[in-house]
Amino acid sequence: MAEITRRRTGEFLRELFRILMAxxxxxxxxxxxxVLASRFTLTPYEADNYESGSRRFEKIVRFATVDCVKxxxxxxxxxxxxITEAGQAAHAELPDPEAFYKRACKLYAEWKAAQPDAEGSAAEVAAAASAVDDxxxxxxxxxxxxxEAEEQAWAEVSQYLRAMNPYDFQDLVADLLRAMSYHVTWVSPPGKDGGVDILAWxxxxGTRPPRIKVQVKRQQQAVSVxxxxxxxxxxxxxxxGLFVCTGGFTKDAEAEARTQEKRRITLISLEKLFDLWDEHYDKxxxxxxxxxxxxxxxxLAPGG
Incomplete structure (x- = not known):
């Protein structure tokens, strides 16, 4: 039966890290x-598809990245x-593909052995951590x-939100604030809004400060400073101030908001908005x- 070697997997991983570090x-x-697939000549085994339609190459790489995450x-x-700083350091320290992947497997085994449900004596745990082939x-x-399911779900949710009518999206933000126990007193009707789309208290x-002013932007580009x-x-x-934008914010804008001394401002990206919606969904x-x-x-909760 065709197999893939640890060295070949390490080659895939190291090139993936190069791509992500850029x-x-x-x-x-x-x-x-x-991008990774375009940089290799895949063997027939690697290029073959499963019955589900997914390519074996992608499964091989995804499997190996579980070790890298842990x-x-x-x-x-x-x-x-x-890629984290630790990942960049490992990439620089371990140029040999096989050694790179072996280190990731070893760290995965150590992580797994350290979990609360791990069984065995200290010696057995140490042995498990060193048995990188198991x-x-x-x-x-x-x-x-x-x-993969999470990626697909988020792709559908983000596409849905980005395509939403701007005023429906504005109402969605107002509904979220109500679920978070804020009192929305005004939502801008179609037309000029003077820079504020929602007012809440x-x-x-509306007698207790602070007053909350919200601007909502459903756009592809990031908000600039x-x-x-x-x-x-x-x-x-x-x-x-709450600034909600589906396109996110530039690094300069994030730094400007973070370093404000007189103006209190919170930036809410599409990802953060969804997390809040999910968190307060029951309300x-x-x-x-x-x-x-x-x-x-x-x-079934992933153990790895």
């Missing part, structure tokens, strides 16, 4: 895997893969399945839930 803000897993070298979030394939398979009468400053110009001394009204309906699917 994207310090992270890269979509599907894009990174596509080693602390790679972070995965909603389908975005990012990999828990079932746990890794569950982890990869969960990861901590109390129903100039765009952020335009919004901050409408904030009073007792106001708190949303039925009408609000219909704007972005979610359904939970139960998975």
């Amino acid at each position: 994207a310090p803000d992270g890269m979509r897993a599907s894009d990174a895997l596509q 080693a602390g070298w790679l972070v995965k979030d909603k389908g975005i893969w990012t 990999v828990d394939n079932n746990a890794k398979a569950a982890s990869v399945t969960f990861e 901590p109390d129903a009468l 100039e765009g952020l400053r335009s919004f901050m110009a409408v904030l009073g001394d007792d106001d708190v 949303l009204t039925d009408r609000a839930r219909r704007r972005l309906p979610l359904r939970s699917i139960r998975f």
